[in-house]
Amino acid sequence: MRQPDFTLTAGPTMASPRVLSALGSPIIFDYDPVFLDRFRETERLLAEVYQTQNDVVLMQGEAVLGLEAAARGLVQTGTRCLNLVSGVYASWFGDWLRKFGAEVYEVRVPYDEALDPAGVQRALDEHGPIEVVSVVHSETPSGVENPLGEIGFVAHAHGALMLADVVSSLGGTELLVDDWHIDVAVAGPQKCLAGPPGMSLIAVSPRAWEAVEANPAAPRSSFLSLLDWKLRWIEGGRTAFPYTPSVADVGGVHAALSEALEESLQTTISCHARAARACRAGVRALGLELWPRSESYAANCVTAVRAPSAVSVPEVLSHVRERYGVQLSGGYGELKDKLLRLGHMGPASRSLYPLVAVSALGRGLADLGVSVDIGAGAQAVMDALAEATAAPLEQSLT
Ligand SMILES: *Cc1c(COP(=O)(O)O)cnc(C)c1O
Numbered sequence: 001m002r003q004p005d006f007t008l009t010a011g012p013t014m015a016s017p018r019v020l021s022a023l024g025s026p027i028i029f030d031y032d033p034v035f036l037d038r039f040r041e042t043e044r045l046l047a048e049v050y051q052t053q054n055d056v057v058l059m060q061g062e063a064v065l066g067l068e069a070a071a072r073g074l075v076q077t078g079t080r081c082l083n084l085v086s087g088v089y090a091s092w093f094g095d096w097l098r099k100f101g102a103e104v105y106e107v108r109v110p111y112d113e114a115l116d117p118a119g120v121q122r123a124l125d126e127h128g129p130i131e132v133v134s135v136v137h138s139e140t141p142s143g144v145e146n147p148l149g150e151i152g153f154v155a156h157a158h159g160a161l162m163l164a165d166v167v168s169s170l171g172g173t174e175l176l177v178d179d180w181h182i183d184v185a186v187a188g189p190q191k192c193l194a195g196p197p198g199m200s201l202i203a204v205s206p207r208a209w210e211a212v213e214a215n216p217a218a219p220r221s222s223f224l225s226l227l228d229w230k231l232r233w234i235e236g237g238r239t240a241f242p243y244t245p246s247v248a249d250v251g252g253v254h255a256a257l258s259e260a261l262e263e264s265l266q267t268t269i270s271c272h273a274r275a276a277r278a279c280r281a282g283v284r285a286l287g288l289e290l291w292p293r294s295e296s297y298a299a300n301c302v303t304a305v306r307a308p309s310a311v312s313v314p315e316v317l318s319h320v321r322e323r324y325g326v327q328l329s330g331g332y333g334e335l336k337d338k339l340l341r342l343g344h345m346g347p348a349s350r351s352l353y354p355l356v357a358v359s360a361l362g363r364g365l366a367d368l369g370v371s372v373d374i375g376a377g378a379q380a381v382m383d384a385l386a387e388a389t390a391a392p393l394e395q396s397l398t
Contacts, residue, residue, distance in 0.1 A: 005325035063188030066200025077101035087139030088333035143304030156181035194346020195256030275344035282358030285380035
């Protein structure tokens with residue numbers, strides 16, 4: 001089978017030529033001065049994208065590794081956690097917390113809604129004192145973004161540590177780790193940064209380090225250990241790794257972060273917001289229904305669409321992939337057969353990719369007998385793109 005011509009998925013997503021060429025650059029010794037410099041520079045760029053003064057840790061392994069490392073680092077038997085669930089990833093995270101022995105309370109909202117900070121406050125009042133609050137910023141499986149800043153403020157005022165899965169929000173939406181009191185943030189490069197799916201990008205506050213150091217159950221001398229990175233790499237003067245990082249992946253992440261910052265982080269984020277608005281307008285004009293109940297909390301990284309009942313999700317995906325060379329995403333986890341998702345991350349947030357995504361979805365559904373207005377969909381995408389592009393990007397963010 002041919003490779004897809006367009007990968008407009010919920011991640012991993014298309015990487016830019018610059019990222020691809022960095023991934024293909026020579027594999028050098030990890031203690032070569034050139035690699036050491038690149039690694040340290042990658043940390044600096046990551047801290048800039050995270051807008052943090054906290055330590056950052058680049059672990060070798062897809063974001064799930066970083067999430068597990070963070071959970072195990074902060075939790076021991078009896079740790080009182082409040083897990084905020086508005087989607088699939090947060091629900092899975094709660095399973096981990098329970099498995100690692102935590103006493104877990106939950107706030108749950110339907111997966112087509114965002115969390116309400118007032119509800120978080122009520123839960124903290126009711127179940128407190130809580131040591132760790134965990135949340136997913138952008139629930140990629142359902143295309144819903146939670147108000148992380150407000151939640152961070154509430155958690156911090158309570159005295160809890162805030163652990164945030166920002167895998168699909170970093171680089172695609174506003175994220176202020178320090179201002180929002182995020183003690184541990186975990187991201188991956190393969191979503192809005194459009195890098196390789198092979199690393200965990202973590203920010204750790206001084207308070208979080210203290211908690212991990214004081215936790216006898218935190219992994220030590222382990223691939224899952226955040227502490228190993230602190231002791232060997234950070235406190236060792238950034239000259240000794242706990243294990244060999246992938247030289248190629250680090251090159252790819254370095255290029256991806258550089259690109260996200262090049263025009264300004266604000267511009268990169270605005271671009272994601274614009275693509276998301278255009279896709280939502282297009283989907284509605286096709287005559288389809290968005291999954292999030294309100295556009296006010298629809299995510300910048302993917303647009304989730306309720307699948308019409310007349311078709312099956314796998315059938316639509318394989319038809320669009322085979323006939324038009326466009327790879328879209330279906331649902332994930334509990335939402336697997338309910339949703340079709342259009343990704344607009346990294347390069348896919350630029351130019352006319354939203355038009356490709358909406359047209360492929362519309363034409364594909366029409367081929368399968370669903371009544372959609374393809375012309376109106378395409379028109380709505382282009383109107384949204386033209387309108388946003390006419391205004392300076394910086395201003396269109398809010
Ligand atoms: C992609 C993603 C992850 C990483 O999970 P994978 O299923 O391994 O890709 C974690 N959290 C969120 C919110 C994500 O979007």
